[in-house]
Amino acid sequence: MIDTTELLTENIHLADWTRALKPSALQESLMIASKPGIISLALGLPALEFFPKKAYAQAVERVLESDPRALQYGPPSESLKAQIADLMALRGVACKKEQVFLTAGAQQGMNLLSRLMLDRGGEVLMEEMAYTGFQQVIEPFQPNLLTVSTDLGTGIDVDAVEALLAGGARPAFIYVVTEGHNPLAVSMSAEKRVRLVELAREYHVPIMEDDAYGFLCYDSHSVPPMRSIEDQWVFYVGSFSKTLAPGLRVGWIIVPEWLITKLSVIKEATDINTSTFTQKTVSAYIDQGSFNDHIAFLRSEYKARRDAMLSALEDYYPAGVRWRVPSSGVFIWVELPDGTDTATLLRLAVEQEHVAFIPGNAFCADGSSKGGNCIRLNFSHSNGELIRKGILRLARVLKDVLA
């Protein structure tokens, strides 16, 4: 019998870059994690029990009752842009609402910025270990990646960035996660933020500052994002996914005002506009005045979950396993003894102990074996009890694998 699919695959010409497309590792993890009985420490999902459903339902009701244009095509919401500018002020960033561009989440923010700045085959400067969603964004451009390492205590290797730029490299932009690095869980030191901004100015290379986790910081003395010290060379990417709800798909970018018109055309070609209804309801929710309290609540709850995971790691993990206390974000990066086979560890963890994580090498951008002995653990999705149980189960499998 003839396999029709294969025949068709040969017949329909697809864009060159799509030939190498593999099913998404994230989607596969989502499948595994959604199996009944699995404790998932894999994905960076917020806790669904913390969504402010009641307050959001009130906002929806108010918008549908009072705004006849709630379901119509419409321009970006001026009130939401102003509310975002106010939110940014809480993080020490001064920006005007005219510099705020609304997106369908941080992922789309990175996508639009890449399409604005990156030519096919162009250069991108980034860390060796990086958010896979960003790698997916730039893949169609078949870019030339310039990678630098990351210090687990202070963040991106700024000396290596400087060496590349001083050596003549002129990437389209530098991609970096300032707070709660995904997957490495590090926050960039204040000193490195200043130095990286100075390099951007000196070499005229913009920084794409991915701050999706920026509002989830657990130290009282958090450092402001790079956008707070530079408004022309830092393009800031923000999101409501980790503070309000990811199922709404709303985020924003902050760029120099002269780029807004170009971004508007790229956005229009993508999906016309971010849902008018969602823009208006998120704005109405913020207008109710409880969002700042909600963020403070999340910080407190997620900090407790982080501490539950840290204490379980202390209690159950063997010597030779290392991790640090993350001051922001939703992940802990765990280094296992050299040579640990994390693929086997994951298979056994899921099959025998019904617990999931992401092997570190999945985040490696340069195709090497970096992160091969590491795993990324999420502490936002599960409650403290499940986290403790998950870590215990994982410790049992680890013992078998290391034996």
Next chain:
Amino acid sequence: MIDTTELLTENIHLADWTRALKPSALQESLMIASKPGIISLALGLPALEFFPKKAYAQAVERVLESDPRALQYGPPSESLKAQIADLMALRGVACKKEQVFLTAGAQQGMNLLSRLMLDRGGEVLMEEMAYTGFQQVIEPFQPNLLTVSTDLGTGIDVDAVEALLAGGARPAFIYVVTEGHNPLAVSMSAEKRVRLVELAREYHVPIMEDDAYGFLCYDSHSVPPMRSIEDQWVFYVGSFSKTLAPGLRVGWIIVPEWLITKLSVIKEATDINTSTFTQKTVSAYIDQGSFNDHIAFLRSEYKARRDAMLSALEDYYPAGVRWRVPSSGVFIWVELPDGTDTATLLRLAVEQEHVAFIPGNAFCADGSSKGGNCIRLNFSHSNGELIRKGILRLARVLKDVLA
């Protein structure tokens, strides 16, 4: 004084294709149309008084009360895909829910399909006069456009398509609007649908069938879309924007099942997923069972508005102005006497008579002066009284311009 913006424009390198980016004509029209007191016959906006706000509010309430995962990241809604497959059956299309791919509206559907199939500098076969949003989608690819003309009574010139393909052209795809063509208001004849599908099969060139207006047909004997006669070479693009509400941003594409995985990865890189909350609420709305009645209601109401516009044209327009009765969609394409300056007409119409339309040449894909003596009028957005008033005002300006 130094113009900082210009200095920065020189300093920050943007992607090559963005240099030619102009502010969107659609956004400019939206600005004009939203001025107080303007009767807008310009954009293809649905009538906001017809949105099923009450039923949708009930659906939202139900989802927020009963579904704990309503605001979480999540996979595409299986129930919504099944409901779309049922909807398509009403139009004579047999498809499985596994062939339905959810998008943030038809615009995103076209965007994802183009990224799947089109290489930079690749060929696209399309009509000379085409939806500007589609032109924006392919612009970043700097494509080689193969254009054919359109018969105002029967649609795309299929002979010209055949001549191009027989002559060796192998475009990435053929873009065509089956029903209620934007801007030409024509519906493709049944015979041409069959012939175009045969050409797609023979030459192995997929058809991107943009059917955004397909559910708004005003004849009792409407012809099914091309997807009803071919499931491998026709990629169908559908939308809830014209039947439910554009402010939600939900649409779909129907493709051969083996392409779903690749599309999922492209979609994930774009915006992770279409809003879970919106997917679930649209599905809950359809589940209430009144959507088919609502579509029938819209057909009846929009048909009445179409007839109001036709009768006003009859009453007020001078000899030498021509139009046809559209059997679907939301536009009437009006041909004015040769040499009519529609740019001046628009300026005077807005300034003196407070009425807006879109000059025909705005839709011209090949940079020529085609459509220069034509205008596109929308009849869905305004009620019959306003339509009659708008056509009268436009007739007065037209008289001045032709004088």
